[in-house]
Amino acid sequence: MTANPASRWTLRVLGLGYVLLLLLVPLGFIFYKTFEHGIAPPLDAITSPDGLHALKLTLLTVAIAVPLNTVFGIACAILLVRHSFRGNFLIDAAINLPFAISPIVIGLSLFLLYGTTGWFEPGLAEAGIKVLFSVPGMVLACIFVSLPFVVRETVPVLQEIGTEQEQAASTLGADAWQTFWRVTLPAIRWGVAYGVVLTTARVLGEFGAVSVVSGSISGQTQTLPLFVEKQYENFNLPGAFGASVLLALLALTTLLAMNFLKRKEDA
Protein backbone atom coordinates (compact mmCIF):
# COMPACT_ATOMS: atom_id res chain seq x y z
CA MET A 1 0.00 0.00 0.00
CA THR A 2 1.40 3.37 -0.95
CA ALA A 3 0.29 5.16 2.15
CA ASN A 4 0.53 8.93 2.09
CA PRO A 5 2.73 10.52 4.76
CA ALA A 6 -0.18 11.62 6.90
CA SER A 7 -1.76 8.18 7.23
CA ARG A 8 1.66 6.57 7.61
CA TRP A 9 2.38 8.80 10.60
CA THR A 10 -1.07 8.16 12.05
CA LEU A 11 -0.45 4.42 11.91
CA ARG A 12 3.01 4.82 13.45
CA VAL A 13 1.71 6.91 16.32
CA LEU A 14 -1.17 4.49 16.98
CA GLY A 15 0.85 1.27 16.71
CA LEU A 16 4.02 2.38 18.43
CA GLY A 17 2.09 4.31 21.07
CA TYR A 18 0.20 1.13 21.89
CA VAL A 19 3.43 -0.88 22.23
CA LEU A 20 5.01 1.87 24.30
CA LEU A 21 2.11 2.15 26.72
CA LEU A 22 1.28 -1.52 27.00
CA LEU A 23 4.71 -3.17 26.83
CA LEU A 24 7.67 -0.81 27.10
CA VAL A 25 6.47 1.41 29.96
CA PRO A 26 5.65 -1.62 32.18
CA LEU A 27 8.97 -3.24 31.29
CA GLY A 28 10.96 -0.13 32.17
CA PHE A 29 8.84 0.45 35.26
CA ILE A 30 9.65 -2.89 36.82
CA PHE A 31 13.39 -2.19 36.65
CA TYR A 32 12.94 1.34 37.97
CA LYS A 33 10.72 0.19 40.82
CA THR A 34 13.00 -2.67 41.82
CA PHE A 35 16.18 -0.64 41.99
CA GLU A 36 14.55 2.56 43.27
CA HIS A 37 16.33 2.18 46.62
CA GLY A 38 19.47 0.50 45.37
CA ILE A 39 20.29 -3.08 44.65
CA ALA A 40 20.30 -4.29 48.28
CA PRO A 41 16.55 -4.74 49.02
CA PRO A 42 15.73 -6.91 45.97
CA LEU A 43 18.97 -8.84 46.38
CA ASP A 44 18.19 -9.54 50.04
CA ALA A 45 14.76 -10.84 49.07
CA ILE A 46 16.04 -13.26 46.47
CA THR A 47 18.88 -14.51 48.67
CA SER A 48 16.58 -15.07 51.65
CA PRO A 49 16.14 -18.80 52.38
CA ASP A 50 12.58 -18.81 50.99
CA GLY A 51 13.64 -16.91 47.89
CA LEU A 52 16.54 -19.25 47.19
CA HIS A 53 14.33 -22.26 47.76
CA ALA A 54 11.78 -20.88 45.31
CA LEU A 55 14.51 -20.36 42.73
CA LYS A 56 15.81 -23.90 43.22
CA LEU A 57 12.35 -25.42 42.99
CA THR A 58 11.62 -23.43 39.82
CA LEU A 59 14.81 -24.73 38.23
CA LEU A 60 13.93 -28.26 39.32
CA THR A 61 10.54 -28.11 37.57
CA VAL A 62 12.30 -26.85 34.45
CA ALA A 63 14.89 -29.64 34.67
CA ILE A 64 12.16 -32.29 34.75
CA ALA A 65 9.41 -30.89 32.55
CA VAL A 66 11.48 -29.52 29.67
CA PRO A 67 13.46 -32.70 28.78
CA LEU A 68 10.31 -34.85 29.05
CA ASN A 69 8.31 -32.59 26.78
CA THR A 70 11.21 -32.27 24.36
CA VAL A 71 11.56 -36.03 23.87
CA PHE A 72 7.80 -36.39 23.67
CA GLY A 73 7.57 -33.46 21.27
CA ILE A 74 10.12 -34.78 18.80
CA ALA A 75 8.70 -38.31 18.86
CA CYS A 76 5.17 -37.01 18.47
CA ALA A 77 6.11 -34.71 15.61
CA ILE A 78 7.82 -37.57 13.76
CA LEU A 79 4.71 -39.71 14.21
CA LEU A 80 2.38 -36.99 13.00
CA VAL A 81 4.45 -36.04 9.96
CA ARG A 82 6.17 -39.27 8.90
CA HIS A 83 3.66 -41.96 9.78
CA SER A 84 0.26 -41.15 8.37
CA PHE A 85 -2.43 -42.82 10.39
CA ARG A 86 -6.16 -42.33 10.57
CA GLY A 87 -6.14 -41.44 14.26
CA ASN A 88 -3.47 -38.79 13.86
CA PHE A 89 -5.95 -35.92 13.73
CA LEU A 90 -7.15 -36.89 17.21
CA ILE A 91 -3.61 -36.83 18.62
CA ASP A 92 -3.10 -33.52 16.83
CA ALA A 93 -6.22 -32.04 18.40
CA ALA A 94 -5.43 -33.34 21.89
CA ILE A 95 -1.97 -31.74 21.77
CA ASN A 96 -3.50 -28.28 21.32
CA LEU A 97 -5.68 -28.63 24.42
CA PRO A 98 -3.19 -27.10 26.90
CA PHE A 99 -3.04 -23.95 24.74
CA ALA A 100 -6.75 -23.36 25.13
CA ILE A 101 -7.43 -24.43 28.70
CA SER A 102 -7.24 -22.00 31.57
CA PRO A 103 -4.31 -22.68 33.93
CA ILE A 104 -6.78 -22.70 36.79
CA VAL A 105 -8.83 -25.40 35.07
CA ILE A 106 -5.65 -27.43 34.52
CA GLY A 107 -4.77 -27.05 38.18
CA LEU A 108 -8.27 -28.06 39.26
CA SER A 109 -8.20 -31.14 36.99
CA LEU A 110 -5.00 -32.36 38.62
CA PHE A 111 -6.34 -31.42 42.05
CA LEU A 112 -9.41 -33.60 41.45
CA LEU A 113 -7.51 -36.50 39.89
CA TYR A 114 -4.92 -36.75 42.66
CA GLY A 115 -6.95 -35.32 45.55
CA THR A 116 -8.47 -37.13 48.50
CA THR A 117 -11.55 -38.13 46.49
CA GLY A 118 -9.57 -38.67 43.28
CA TRP A 119 -9.27 -41.86 41.24
CA PHE A 120 -5.66 -42.50 42.24
CA GLU A 121 -6.00 -41.73 45.93
CA PRO A 122 -6.25 -45.30 47.33
CA GLY A 123 -3.22 -46.58 45.40
CA LEU A 124 -1.10 -43.48 45.96
CA ALA A 125 -1.84 -43.33 49.67
CA GLU A 126 -0.87 -46.97 50.03
CA ALA A 127 2.39 -46.41 48.20
CA GLY A 128 3.05 -43.35 50.36
CA ILE A 129 3.31 -41.03 47.37
CA LYS A 130 2.15 -37.49 47.86
CA VAL A 131 1.30 -35.71 44.62
CA LEU A 132 -0.79 -32.75 45.74
CA PHE A 133 0.82 -29.96 47.77
CA SER A 134 4.23 -31.33 46.90
CA VAL A 135 6.72 -31.32 44.05
CA PRO A 136 5.28 -34.13 41.86
CA GLY A 137 1.96 -32.32 41.45
CA MET A 138 3.73 -29.09 40.56
CA VAL A 139 5.87 -30.85 37.98
CA LEU A 140 2.79 -32.52 36.48
CA ALA A 141 1.12 -29.12 36.18
CA CYS A 142 4.20 -27.70 34.44
CA ILE A 143 4.36 -30.62 32.01
CA PHE A 144 0.66 -30.20 31.20
CA VAL A 145 0.79 -26.47 30.44
CA SER A 146 3.97 -26.63 28.34
CA LEU A 147 3.26 -29.85 26.42
CA PRO A 148 2.39 -28.47 22.96
CA PHE A 149 5.34 -26.14 22.27
CA VAL A 150 8.01 -28.55 20.98
CA VAL A 151 5.50 -30.51 18.89
CA ARG A 152 4.06 -27.35 17.36
CA GLU A 153 7.46 -25.91 16.48
CA THR A 154 8.88 -29.19 15.15
CA VAL A 155 6.01 -30.33 12.92
CA PRO A 156 6.34 -27.55 10.28
CA VAL A 157 10.13 -27.90 10.10
CA LEU A 158 9.82 -31.65 9.68
CA GLN A 159 7.28 -31.16 6.89
CA GLU A 160 9.49 -28.64 5.18
CA ILE A 161 12.69 -30.73 5.06
CA GLY A 162 10.93 -33.59 3.28
CA THR A 163 12.11 -37.19 3.26
CA GLU A 164 14.67 -37.27 0.46
CA GLN A 165 17.76 -37.03 2.64
CA GLU A 166 16.37 -39.54 5.10
CA GLN A 167 15.65 -41.94 2.26
CA ALA A 168 19.16 -41.45 0.89
CA ALA A 169 20.63 -42.20 4.30
CA SER A 170 18.69 -45.42 4.70
CA THR A 171 19.50 -46.45 1.11
CA LEU A 172 23.14 -46.07 2.03
CA GLY A 173 22.64 -48.45 4.92
CA ALA A 174 22.02 -46.16 7.88
CA ASP A 175 19.71 -47.60 10.52
CA ALA A 176 16.85 -45.63 12.06
CA TRP A 177 18.92 -44.20 14.92
CA GLN A 178 21.78 -43.15 12.63
CA THR A 179 19.32 -41.48 10.26
CA PHE A 180 17.74 -39.67 13.18
CA TRP A 181 20.97 -38.41 14.78
CA ARG A 182 22.88 -37.62 11.60
CA VAL A 183 20.19 -36.43 9.19
CA THR A 184 16.87 -35.55 10.79
CA LEU A 185 17.91 -33.98 14.08
CA PRO A 186 20.52 -31.62 12.55
CA ALA A 187 17.91 -30.49 10.02
CA ILE A 188 15.21 -29.76 12.60
CA ARG A 189 17.45 -28.53 15.42
CA TRP A 190 16.53 -24.84 15.27
CA GLY A 191 12.83 -25.60 15.25
CA VAL A 192 13.24 -27.92 18.23
CA ALA A 193 15.38 -25.34 20.03
CA TYR A 194 12.70 -22.71 19.49
CA GLY A 195 10.16 -25.06 21.01
CA VAL A 196 12.46 -25.75 23.96
CA VAL A 197 12.85 -22.02 24.62
CA LEU A 198 9.08 -21.54 24.64
CA THR A 199 8.62 -24.58 26.89
CA THR A 200 11.21 -23.30 29.35
CA ALA A 201 9.70 -19.82 29.46
CA ARG A 202 6.26 -21.27 30.11
CA VAL A 203 7.46 -23.58 32.90
CA LEU A 204 9.49 -20.81 34.56
CA GLY A 205 6.51 -18.50 34.66
CA GLU A 206 3.63 -20.89 35.25
CA PHE A 207 1.44 -19.57 38.00
CA GLY A 208 -2.23 -20.53 37.89
CA ALA A 209 -2.02 -24.29 37.53
CA VAL A 210 0.86 -24.61 39.99
CA SER A 211 -0.88 -22.38 42.54
CA VAL A 212 -3.85 -24.76 42.74
CA VAL A 213 -1.85 -27.95 43.22
CA SER A 214 1.03 -26.63 45.33
CA GLY A 215 -0.63 -25.04 48.33
CA SER A 216 2.16 -22.42 48.07
CA ILE A 217 3.92 -23.23 51.33
CA SER A 218 6.90 -20.89 51.85
CA GLY A 219 10.22 -22.71 51.66
CA GLN A 220 8.53 -25.93 50.53
CA THR A 221 6.19 -25.74 47.59
CA GLN A 222 6.80 -22.26 46.28
CA THR A 223 8.17 -21.52 42.84
CA LEU A 224 9.30 -18.00 41.95
CA PRO A 225 5.93 -16.87 40.54
CA LEU A 226 4.19 -18.12 43.71
CA PHE A 227 6.87 -16.39 45.78
CA VAL A 228 6.04 -13.10 43.98
CA GLU A 229 2.38 -13.41 44.90
CA LYS A 230 3.08 -14.34 48.54
CA GLN A 231 5.54 -11.48 49.02
CA TYR A 232 3.03 -9.04 47.55
CA GLU A 233 0.29 -10.34 49.84
CA ASN A 234 2.62 -9.95 52.82
CA PHE A 235 3.25 -6.32 51.81
CA ASN A 236 6.89 -7.09 51.10
CA LEU A 237 7.15 -5.14 47.85
CA PRO A 238 10.96 -5.29 47.54
CA GLY A 239 10.69 -9.07 47.78
CA ALA A 240 7.96 -9.24 45.14
CA PHE A 241 9.88 -6.93 42.81
CA GLY A 242 13.20 -8.67 43.40
CA ALA A 243 11.80 -12.02 42.28
CA SER A 244 9.85 -10.31 39.48
CA VAL A 245 12.93 -8.64 38.07
CA LEU A 246 14.67 -12.00 38.02
CA LEU A 247 11.75 -13.49 36.10
CA ALA A 248 11.67 -10.45 33.80
CA LEU A 249 15.38 -10.90 33.03
CA LEU A 250 14.70 -14.52 32.19
CA ALA A 251 11.84 -13.35 29.94
CA LEU A 252 14.17 -10.94 28.15
CA THR A 253 16.70 -13.75 27.69
CA THR A 254 13.86 -15.79 26.21
CA LEU A 255 13.06 -12.99 23.75
CA LEU A 256 16.70 -12.77 22.69
CA ALA A 257 16.88 -16.53 22.24
CA MET A 258 13.64 -16.52 20.21
CA ASN A 259 14.99 -13.77 18.01
CA PHE A 260 18.28 -15.56 17.48
CA LEU A 261 16.63 -18.90 16.70
CA LYS A 262 14.10 -17.36 14.32
CA ARG A 263 16.96 -15.92 12.31
CA LYS A 264 18.77 -19.27 12.31
CA GLU A 265 15.61 -21.01 11.17
CA ASP A 266 15.05 -18.57 8.31
CA ALA A 267 18.67 -18.74 7.20
Add this chain to the structure above:
Amino acid sequence: MEAGTLTRSRAPRAGLRLPGIGAGLGRGMVVLYLSLIVLLPLAALTSQSLSEGLGHFWQQVTQPQALRSLKLTLVASLIVVLINAFFGTILAWLLVRDHFPGKSIVNAVIDLPFALPTIVASLILIELWGDKSPFGVHLAGTPTAVVVALMFVTLPFVVRAVQPLLMEMDREMEEAAASLGAGGFTVFRRIIFPNLLPGLGAGVALAYARALGEYGSVLLFAGGLPNTMVSSVFIRQQIESGNDTGAAAVSVVLLLASLLCLAIVSLIQRWSLRHDRGSSEFIPTLAAEGTGHGGGQ
Protein backbone atom coordinates in the same frame (compact mmCIF):
# COMPACT_ATOMS: atom_id res chain seq x y z
CA MET B 1 5.18 -29.36 -12.80
CA GLU B 2 6.75 -32.45 -11.38
CA ALA B 3 4.31 -32.50 -8.51
CA GLY B 4 1.71 -35.19 -9.30
CA THR B 5 3.66 -38.37 -9.88
CA LEU B 6 6.57 -37.49 -7.65
CA THR B 7 4.52 -36.90 -4.54
CA ARG B 8 2.42 -39.94 -5.17
CA SER B 9 5.42 -42.19 -5.59
CA ARG B 10 6.59 -41.00 -2.18
CA ALA B 11 4.87 -43.59 -0.06
CA PRO B 12 3.54 -42.20 3.20
CA ARG B 13 5.71 -44.53 5.23
CA ALA B 14 8.94 -43.71 3.45
CA GLY B 15 11.64 -41.77 5.20
CA LEU B 16 12.48 -41.75 8.83
CA ARG B 17 11.04 -44.40 11.09
CA LEU B 18 10.72 -43.62 14.74
CA PRO B 19 14.11 -44.90 15.86
CA GLY B 20 14.40 -47.60 18.44
CA ILE B 21 10.77 -48.52 18.87
CA GLY B 22 8.95 -48.34 15.55
CA ALA B 23 5.72 -46.57 14.72
CA GLY B 24 3.23 -48.84 16.48
CA LEU B 25 4.87 -48.81 19.89
CA GLY B 26 5.81 -45.15 19.42
CA ARG B 27 2.21 -44.23 18.82
CA GLY B 28 1.19 -46.21 21.87
CA MET B 29 3.66 -44.31 24.04
CA VAL B 30 2.63 -40.93 22.66
CA VAL B 31 -1.01 -41.70 23.34
CA LEU B 32 -0.19 -42.99 26.82
CA TYR B 33 1.77 -39.84 27.70
CA LEU B 34 -1.00 -37.61 26.36
CA SER B 35 -3.61 -39.57 28.28
CA LEU B 36 -1.74 -39.52 31.58
CA ILE B 37 -0.77 -35.87 31.41
CA VAL B 38 -3.75 -34.26 29.68
CA LEU B 39 -6.77 -36.46 29.08
CA LEU B 40 -7.08 -38.27 32.41
CA PRO B 41 -7.12 -35.06 34.50
CA LEU B 42 -9.71 -33.56 32.15
CA ALA B 43 -11.81 -36.71 32.48
CA ALA B 44 -11.63 -36.41 36.27
CA LEU B 45 -12.74 -32.79 35.98
CA THR B 46 -15.72 -33.62 33.79
CA SER B 47 -16.72 -36.54 35.97
CA GLN B 48 -16.56 -34.37 39.11
CA SER B 49 -18.68 -31.65 37.49
CA LEU B 50 -21.44 -34.19 36.80
CA SER B 51 -21.02 -36.15 40.03
CA GLU B 52 -24.19 -34.75 41.56
CA GLY B 53 -26.25 -34.91 38.39
CA LEU B 54 -26.99 -32.63 35.49
CA GLY B 55 -29.45 -30.57 37.52
CA HIS B 56 -26.81 -29.73 40.09
CA PHE B 57 -24.35 -28.89 37.30
CA TRP B 58 -26.83 -26.44 35.82
CA GLN B 59 -27.60 -24.95 39.21
CA GLN B 60 -23.89 -24.36 39.89
CA VAL B 61 -23.31 -22.72 36.52
CA THR B 62 -26.36 -20.48 36.76
CA GLN B 63 -25.93 -19.29 40.33
CA PRO B 64 -25.71 -15.46 40.28
CA GLN B 65 -21.98 -15.00 40.96
CA ALA B 66 -21.00 -17.78 38.53
CA LEU B 67 -23.15 -16.27 35.79
CA ARG B 68 -21.83 -12.81 36.53
CA SER B 69 -18.23 -14.01 36.25
CA LEU B 70 -18.94 -15.85 33.01
CA LYS B 71 -20.59 -12.77 31.53
CA LEU B 72 -17.69 -10.53 32.56
CA THR B 73 -15.18 -13.01 31.13
CA LEU B 74 -16.97 -13.36 27.79
CA VAL B 75 -17.62 -9.63 27.35
CA ALA B 76 -14.22 -8.38 28.54
CA SER B 77 -12.46 -10.93 26.32
CA LEU B 78 -14.54 -9.80 23.35
CA ILE B 79 -13.68 -6.13 23.91
CA VAL B 80 -10.02 -7.05 24.30
CA VAL B 81 -9.75 -9.09 21.10
CA LEU B 82 -11.48 -6.33 19.13
CA ILE B 83 -9.00 -3.76 20.44
CA ASN B 84 -6.09 -6.07 19.71
CA ALA B 85 -7.43 -6.94 16.26
CA PHE B 86 -7.28 -3.22 15.44
CA PHE B 87 -3.88 -2.46 16.95
CA GLY B 88 -2.46 -5.87 16.01
CA THR B 89 -3.20 -5.30 12.33
CA ILE B 90 -1.61 -1.84 12.47
CA LEU B 91 1.47 -3.28 14.19
CA ALA B 92 1.78 -6.12 11.68
CA TRP B 93 1.56 -3.55 8.88
CA LEU B 94 4.21 -1.35 10.50
CA LEU B 95 6.54 -4.31 10.99
CA VAL B 96 6.20 -5.58 7.42
CA ARG B 97 5.68 -2.51 5.26
CA ASP B 98 7.14 0.40 7.19
CA HIS B 99 10.70 1.30 8.08
CA PHE B 100 11.59 3.15 11.23
CA PRO B 101 14.50 3.13 13.66
CA GLY B 102 14.16 0.50 16.38
CA LYS B 103 11.90 -1.71 14.27
CA SER B 104 13.70 -4.92 15.19
CA ILE B 105 13.38 -4.08 18.89
CA VAL B 106 9.66 -3.50 18.51
CA ASN B 107 9.40 -6.77 16.61
CA ALA B 108 11.16 -8.67 19.40
CA VAL B 109 9.31 -6.99 22.25
CA ILE B 110 5.91 -7.94 20.78
CA ASP B 111 6.46 -11.44 22.21
CA LEU B 112 7.09 -10.10 25.73
CA PRO B 113 3.63 -11.14 27.00
CA PHE B 114 4.42 -14.73 25.89
CA ALA B 115 7.65 -14.72 27.86
CA LEU B 116 6.83 -12.66 30.95
CA PRO B 117 5.15 -14.62 33.78
CA THR B 118 1.56 -13.46 34.19
CA ILE B 119 1.89 -12.79 37.91
CA VAL B 120 4.77 -10.41 37.18
CA ALA B 121 2.56 -8.62 34.65
CA SER B 122 -0.13 -8.32 37.29
CA LEU B 123 2.31 -6.90 39.84
CA ILE B 124 3.60 -4.31 37.36
CA LEU B 125 0.08 -3.33 36.30
CA ILE B 126 -1.16 -2.78 39.84
CA GLU B 127 1.87 -0.69 40.74
CA LEU B 128 1.61 1.27 37.50
CA TRP B 129 -2.14 1.85 37.36
CA GLY B 130 -3.15 1.16 40.96
CA ASP B 131 -3.58 3.44 43.99
CA LYS B 132 0.09 4.43 43.93
CA SER B 133 0.09 5.13 40.19
CA PRO B 134 2.90 7.50 39.21
CA PHE B 135 0.63 8.78 36.44
CA GLY B 136 -2.33 9.30 38.74
CA VAL B 137 -4.46 6.82 36.83
CA HIS B 138 -6.32 4.50 39.18
CA LEU B 139 -7.69 1.42 37.46
CA ALA B 140 -7.01 -1.36 39.97
CA GLY B 141 -10.10 -3.18 41.14
CA THR B 142 -12.30 -1.93 38.28
CA PRO B 143 -13.63 -3.85 35.28
CA THR B 144 -11.29 -1.71 33.15
CA ALA B 145 -8.39 -3.43 34.93
CA VAL B 146 -9.62 -6.77 33.61
CA VAL B 147 -9.59 -5.35 30.08
CA VAL B 148 -6.10 -3.83 30.45
CA ALA B 149 -4.62 -7.04 31.87
CA LEU B 150 -6.13 -9.11 29.07
CA MET B 151 -4.95 -6.59 26.47
CA PHE B 152 -1.42 -7.13 27.71
CA VAL B 153 -1.45 -10.94 27.62
CA THR B 154 -3.18 -11.28 24.22
CA LEU B 155 -1.30 -8.55 22.34
CA PRO B 156 1.01 -10.87 20.33
CA PHE B 157 -1.64 -13.19 18.90
CA VAL B 158 -3.09 -11.03 16.11
CA VAL B 159 0.27 -9.47 15.21
CA ARG B 160 1.90 -12.88 14.82
CA ALA B 161 -1.03 -14.33 12.87
CA VAL B 162 -1.34 -11.42 10.42
CA GLN B 163 2.39 -10.70 9.91
CA PRO B 164 3.23 -13.75 7.74
CA LEU B 165 0.19 -13.20 5.50
CA LEU B 166 1.21 -9.61 4.95
CA MET B 167 4.76 -10.68 4.17
CA GLU B 168 3.69 -13.17 1.54
CA MET B 169 1.09 -10.94 -0.02
CA ASP B 170 1.34 -10.17 -3.69
CA ARG B 171 1.85 -6.43 -4.07
CA GLU B 172 0.80 -6.40 -7.72
CA MET B 173 -2.85 -6.45 -6.73
CA GLU B 174 -2.38 -3.32 -4.64
CA GLU B 175 -0.39 -1.60 -7.36
CA ALA B 176 -3.06 -2.47 -9.91
CA ALA B 177 -5.77 -1.09 -7.67
CA ALA B 178 -3.78 2.06 -7.01
CA SER B 179 -3.09 2.58 -10.71
CA LEU B 180 -6.83 2.32 -11.34
CA GLY B 181 -7.28 5.25 -9.00
CA ALA B 182 -8.03 3.58 -5.66
CA GLY B 183 -6.90 5.60 -2.64
CA GLY B 184 -4.94 4.20 0.27
CA PHE B 185 -7.98 3.38 2.35
CA THR B 186 -9.84 1.77 -0.55
CA VAL B 187 -6.83 -0.42 -1.34
CA PHE B 188 -6.73 -1.49 2.28
CA ARG B 189 -10.45 -2.17 2.50
CA ARG B 190 -10.83 -3.98 -0.83
CA ILE B 191 -7.47 -5.72 -1.27
CA ILE B 192 -5.34 -5.97 1.86
CA PHE B 193 -8.00 -6.53 4.49
CA PRO B 194 -9.76 -9.42 2.69
CA ASN B 195 -6.40 -11.13 2.21
CA LEU B 196 -5.57 -10.78 5.88
CA LEU B 197 -8.90 -12.11 7.10
CA PRO B 198 -7.85 -15.75 7.66
CA GLY B 199 -4.91 -14.69 9.81
CA LEU B 200 -6.99 -12.11 11.61
CA GLY B 201 -9.69 -14.68 12.31
CA ALA B 202 -7.24 -17.27 13.61
CA GLY B 203 -5.39 -14.71 15.72
CA VAL B 204 -8.60 -13.36 17.22
CA ALA B 205 -9.89 -16.85 18.05
CA LEU B 206 -6.60 -17.85 19.71
CA ALA B 207 -6.49 -14.59 21.65
CA TYR B 208 -10.09 -15.08 22.75
CA ALA B 209 -9.33 -18.60 24.01
CA ARG B 210 -6.36 -17.25 25.94
CA ALA B 211 -8.34 -14.34 27.38
CA LEU B 212 -11.18 -16.60 28.54
CA GLY B 213 -8.88 -18.60 30.78
CA GLU B 214 -6.45 -15.91 31.94
CA TYR B 215 -5.76 -15.94 35.66
CA GLY B 216 -2.37 -14.65 36.82
CA SER B 217 -2.38 -11.23 35.20
CA VAL B 218 -5.91 -10.43 36.37
CA LEU B 219 -5.42 -11.69 39.92
CA LEU B 220 -3.61 -8.84 41.69
CA PHE B 221 -4.65 -6.04 39.35
CA ALA B 222 -8.38 -6.62 39.04
CA GLY B 223 -8.82 -8.79 42.10
CA GLY B 224 -11.76 -10.80 43.27
CA LEU B 225 -14.38 -8.11 43.81
CA PRO B 226 -17.89 -9.08 42.70
CA ASN B 227 -17.72 -6.75 39.68
CA THR B 228 -14.17 -7.70 38.63
CA MET B 229 -14.22 -11.44 39.20
CA VAL B 230 -13.50 -13.33 36.00
CA SER B 231 -14.39 -17.01 35.82
CA SER B 232 -10.89 -18.31 36.55
CA VAL B 233 -10.75 -16.28 39.77
CA PHE B 234 -14.26 -17.45 40.62
CA ILE B 235 -13.20 -21.08 40.11
CA ARG B 236 -10.22 -20.53 42.40
CA GLN B 237 -12.51 -19.09 45.05
CA GLN B 238 -14.86 -22.06 44.80
CA ILE B 239 -11.94 -24.49 45.22
CA GLU B 240 -10.82 -22.63 48.32
CA SER B 241 -14.29 -22.73 49.84
CA GLY B 242 -14.46 -26.47 49.20
CA ASN B 243 -17.07 -26.44 46.44
CA ASP B 244 -15.22 -28.76 44.06
CA THR B 245 -18.31 -29.63 42.03
CA GLY B 246 -19.23 -26.00 41.44
CA ALA B 247 -15.65 -25.18 40.48
CA ALA B 248 -15.59 -28.13 38.10
CA ALA B 249 -18.94 -27.16 36.52
CA VAL B 250 -17.82 -23.62 35.67
CA SER B 251 -14.50 -25.07 34.47
CA VAL B 252 -16.30 -27.34 32.04
CA VAL B 253 -18.18 -24.35 30.61
CA LEU B 254 -14.89 -22.46 30.14
CA LEU B 255 -13.35 -25.58 28.64
CA LEU B 256 -16.13 -25.91 26.08
CA ALA B 257 -15.82 -22.24 25.10
CA SER B 258 -12.06 -22.65 24.59
CA LEU B 259 -12.57 -25.81 22.55
CA LEU B 260 -14.95 -23.90 20.31
CA CYS B 261 -12.23 -21.31 19.70
CA LEU B 262 -9.71 -24.05 18.84
CA ALA B 263 -12.18 -25.64 16.44
CA ILE B 264 -12.66 -22.29 14.70
CA VAL B 265 -8.90 -21.87 14.35
CA SER B 266 -8.46 -25.30 12.81
CA LEU B 267 -11.39 -24.70 10.43
CA ILE B 268 -9.81 -21.45 9.29
CA GLN B 269 -6.48 -23.21 8.79
CA ARG B 270 -8.08 -25.95 6.76
CA TRP B 271 -9.88 -23.40 4.61
CA SER B 272 -6.70 -21.44 3.96
CA LEU B 273 -4.84 -24.60 3.04
CA ARG B 274 -7.53 -25.80 0.68
CA HIS B 275 -7.94 -22.46 -1.01
CA ASP B 276 -4.30 -21.52 -0.97
CA ARG B 277 -3.88 -18.36 1.03
CA GLY B 278 -4.93 -15.15 -0.63
CA SER B 279 -7.54 -16.48 -3.03
CA SER B 280 -10.59 -14.36 -2.57
CA GLU B 281 -13.23 -17.04 -3.11
CA PHE B 282 -13.48 -18.26 0.44
CA ILE B 283 -13.41 -14.93 2.16
CA PRO B 284 -17.11 -14.14 1.82
CA THR B 285 -17.84 -17.34 3.71
CA LEU B 286 -15.65 -16.11 6.55
CA ALA B 287 -17.09 -12.63 6.67
CA ALA B 288 -20.63 -12.57 5.38
CA GLU B 289 -20.17 -8.91 4.61
CA GLY B 290 -19.32 -7.94 1.05
CA THR B 291 -15.78 -6.70 1.60
CA GLY B 292 -14.30 -9.74 -0.07
CA HIS B 293 -15.79 -9.35 -3.54
CA GLY B 294 -12.66 -7.65 -4.89
CA GLY B 295 -11.31 -10.53 -6.93
CA GLY B 296 -14.66 -12.05 -7.80
CA GLN B 297 -15.56 -10.36 -11.05
